[in-house]
Amino acid sequence: MPKGVEVQVLSHPPAMIEQLFSQKLTEPENGLGGLEMRRGLDLELALQLINKSWESEIYASCPNDADKRFKDLGSLEEWLSRERQVYPLVDEQSQDLGGIIWHGPKPFPKAEFGPQAAQDTFAIRLYKGYRGRGLAEPFMKNCLWDYVTTVVENGRAGYFHGIWLSSRLDRKGAQVLFRRFGYQEIGRDSEEVFMLLSPEKIRQIIGGA
Numbered sequence: 001m002p003k004g005v006e007v008q009v010l011s012h013p014p015a016m017i018e019q020l021f022s023q024k025l026t027e028p029e030n031g032l033g034g035l036e037m038r039r040g041l042d043l044e045l046a047l048q049l050i051n052k053s054w055e056s057e058i059y060a061s062c063p064n065d066a067d068k069r070f071k072d073l074g075s076l077e078e079w080l081s082r083e084r085q086v087y088p089l090v091d092e093q094s095q096d097l098g099g100i101i102w103h104g105p106k107p108f109p110k111a112e113f114g115p116q117a118a119q120d121t122f123a124i125r126l127y128k129g130y131r132g133r134g135l136a137e138p139f140m141k142n143c144l145w146d147y148v149t150t151v152v153e154n155g156r157a158g159y160f161h162g163i164w165l166s167s168r169l170d171r172k173g174a175q176v177l178f179r180r181f182g183y184q185e186i187g188r189d190s191e192e193v194f195m196l197l198s199p200e201k202i203r204q205i206i207g208g209a
Contacts, residue, residue, distance in 0.1 A: 031138030048097040052127045087143045098130035103147040113187035117161035163197045
C-alpha cells in the first residue's frame with residue numbers, strides 16, 4: 001500500500017482488477033524517497049498549495065493554478081467540489097508540500113478529436129526543490145493505484161474507461177514523462193496536446209507495480 005494512504009479495498013471488486021489490487025498490497029515500497037503521499041488537503045497544505053502556485057516555473061506552465069483554481073481558499077473549495085481527488089506529496093520532517101496530483105471525473109473537452117470514452121482527468125505538479133529527483137513516475141503510479149481503488153469503492157467501475165490529460169505544447173519534458181508512463185497522444189490544437197491512458201495500459205501499470 002502506498003505509504004501515508006489508508007485504503008480499504010472491496011472484498012469483491014470486479015474480477016478485471018481483483019488480482020491487481022491484491023498484488024499491489026504486497027509491495028511495501030512506494031519509491032517516493034521518504035516523502036509521504038496523502039489523500040486530501042488540510043488547511044496548512046491548502047495554504048501552501050495556494051502560495052506555491054505562484055512559483056515562476058509553475059506559473060509559466062500552469063497559470064490557471066494561481067489565477068483561477070488555487071487563487072484563494074474560496075476558489076480551492078469550489079474546485080474541490082467538482083469531485084477532485086487530490087494527493088499531496090509531503091516531506092515528513094518539515095511538512096513541506098512537495099507536489100500534488102489530482103484525478104477526477106471530467107468530460108473530454110475536444111469533440112473534434114472523435115468520441116473519447118475516457119471521462120476522468122489527471123494533472124501533476126512538483127514544486128521547487130522536488131523536481132529532478134525522480135519522483136514523478138512513482139508518485140503517478142501510487143496515485144493511479146489509489147484512484148482506481150476509489151473508483152471501484154464508489155461504484156464507478158462500470159463507467160471508468162481510462163484517463164485523459166492536456167499539456168501545453170511547450171511542456172515537452174512533461175509530454176516525454178507522460179508517454180513513458182503510458183499515455184498516448186490523441187490530438188492537439190494550437191495550444192495543447194491531449195493524451196489518453198487506456199484501461200488496458202492502466203491494468204499493465206498497476207499489475208507491474
